[in-house]
Amino acid sequence: MSARALRVAIAGLGTVGGGTLAVLTRNAEVIARRAGRPVQVVAIADLDTERVKASLPAGSTIEVYSDAMAMLAQAKPDVVVELIGGTGFAQALMKAAIDQKVHVVTANKALLAKHGNELFAQAQAQGVTIRYEAAVAGGIPIIKALREGLTANRIESVVGIINGTTNFILSTMRDKGQAFAEVLAEAQRLGYAEADPTFDVEGHDAGHKLSLMAAIAFGMPVRFDQVSLEGITALQATDITYAEKLGYRIKLLGIARRREHGVELRVHPTLVPARHLLANVEGAMNAVLVTGDAVGQTLYTGKGAGAEPTASAVIADLVDLARASSAASALEVPALAFQAESLEALPVLPMADAVGGHYLRLRVKDQPGVLADITRQLADHHISIDAFIQQEPAAGSGQTDVVLITHPCEERALRLASGRLAQLPSVLAEPVSLRVEFLA
């Protein structure tokens, strides 16, 4: 263990940065025994240098900078851990690190989703790596599983609960029967949701992570710009209840699926069979279900966020670098799993081409022949029904709900059929539809 330490500079000592420093300090011995040499934080950059200095133990030799660029130039790190977030300064810092042939470890999914293709190419040209295990699903080593653990497979799909905030909200809506807005307010009060929750509840964050996983699963560039995004803000408690009665739970899923002529990339609330393990991943947990042609279904679950779970992933990347016996060996695993020159620009299919089951809720007049009208419309669009329930009408209302689950069909067909259903005289309101994944 006399080998030179891996010199680590941390840019941004917020939640994850603080967790990284804490775990590297607490577990220094066990980490060095695994890595073959110490993994040592030599410098920290943060705008609030006073807070950082106050948090370090007396006698600490860690250099503290207010300017991450100055740290990069002066601290001579082997690797910069970028935990600033966002796509502005973080991107400039990453480029500067790469230019100076310094490796980068990051948790910044937004930056990689938007600019990963250029950054990965730039890093490869400079002979350094950008590692990003922490960018997806917290401490679950899903990037490693996809890039290295499942390399035998033609990956068919990656389906994930990859945003803890929305999963917590959905779990609570179900458990307490509350409306979205009410649960969101409570989650904000408890600190489980941001003051501006748009990024989470509209599916952007899940879309960032999905675009990275799809790239490494299928050997394609990162295509966040082509992910179809639909959040949970419009989800109604009544549909959670009906889904439950039909044997399903509603989760915000990120879905990447290989199809014959391209790939589906989509994030939306989805009904999944209640008995599937994925349906039982509750609260702030994350889970990723990967289907490969050889391995079949494998599922990975754990905490998707938080200081130390994310630090666990950051440090795994650092240990990989510490173990590398040469400059070349740090580059052995391609950034996007496939050799850069062999990435394929697979077409991303429009949502209308997506294939899956559908949940339809129809407010109808309580009169004979309604169900026949509905089923005929669906049959005319070659959509068959897997299950349905018809609610007893409230006394004297003359109205009721018909709720059904279709067998898989193209979304195009479902939209056409739904449009026709809306025009039936017996259908009293715009049909509500949600997507279903059978996960078989």
Place this chain on the structure above:
Amino acid sequence: MSARALRVAIAGLGTVGGGTLAVLTRNAEVIARRAGRPVQVVAIADLDTERVKASLPAGSTIEVYSDAMAMLAQAKPDVVVELIGGTGFAQALMKAAIDQKVHVVTANKALLAKHGNELFAQAQAQGVTIRYEAAVAGGIPIIKALREGLTANRIESVVGIINGTTNFILSTMRDKGQAFAEVLAEAQRLGYAEADPTFDVEGHDAGHKLSLMAAIAFGMPVRFDQVSLEGITALQATDITYAEKLGYRIKLLGIARRREHGVELRVHPTLVPARHLLANVEGAMNAVLVTGDAVGQTLYTGKGAGAEPTASAVIADLVDLARASSAASALEVPALAFQAESLEALPVLPMADAVGGHYLRLRVKDQPGVLADITRQLADHHISIDAFIQQEPAAGSGQTDVVLITHPCEERALRLASGRLAQLPSVLAEPVSLRVEFLA
């Protein structure tokens, strides 16, 4: 993709060997795009050369040998895939390969559990590796997760459903309410259990896998000889039913837990909370729950056996080798996760020291004061009760069952208390006890 192919020799073309050849052939293009060069089977050794030759496509250039030693000497492989199994010839072959500086990939958990320490040391001395992702939990990349994905953590425990045969038997016993012997016979008829099922149902196979996972989780040598083994042959259907009523399911778990003065290494039928994901891993699926101090609980599930799931793991090891840019880089990840010189001979604690909950079923006289007698005995041994049920006595029998779950205690205390309970006049038969893991 013009780089030289990785030359692979397969020893033993049985189920997994056949799967490996099939997947390497079918997915050759996608594997080469990930590995940066082709992964090519150049030779196969199998006693039944005729069968092998008949299975190869016309014009195949793969050399077929009846003698794996001859293959090793003549085929000039970069790596031998050892799929012969057992500890006799397989061990000799592995040693010969290492002597000739040929890497080894194996699915042979029995051999590594018994002779891994010497074999890993020998391989390191020769500058080659023995890779064994396929030895544990089929296609689930759990070895990679433990050796590389969770390196930041002080691992606290590894708890797994790691034998598909017994999990299938337990799932079926529960679903159909059948006795062990009956379900075993059916499993044998269906090919889910071996003609001689001892290895699986007595926990040996799970013990092999557990000893490997414990070594890499805790940084200790492989200690299969010190794993406490208890199988499922004595498990009664009535206890599965009572466990269900108390909110638990019974699984054969392999448990490795770090304690202050050593480690627990044990395989036994275990009650787990029915709502925990682990309890819902059914049939032939495997699952491993890893708890680390930073990451918290992470769970990995998938098919634990079968031709192609196991081949998926074999090929992941081959791709790791194909990606290695130098002889040194193939050795970067230590065989047992920790650098060999830093392995600690952690003491393995005797079962009496194990801490956990306990399930107790007592056949008692249906008379006043019985429950008071039982609870007093437990209290005298400082064992507190988490839950209990008392069955209505069958009419006229004058007997009933008292079934209870204790809070965690040392097994030593439970055994003493159980011995005293057996001597109570109101207790009519030897108490039945099972271990409980709360997995909190």
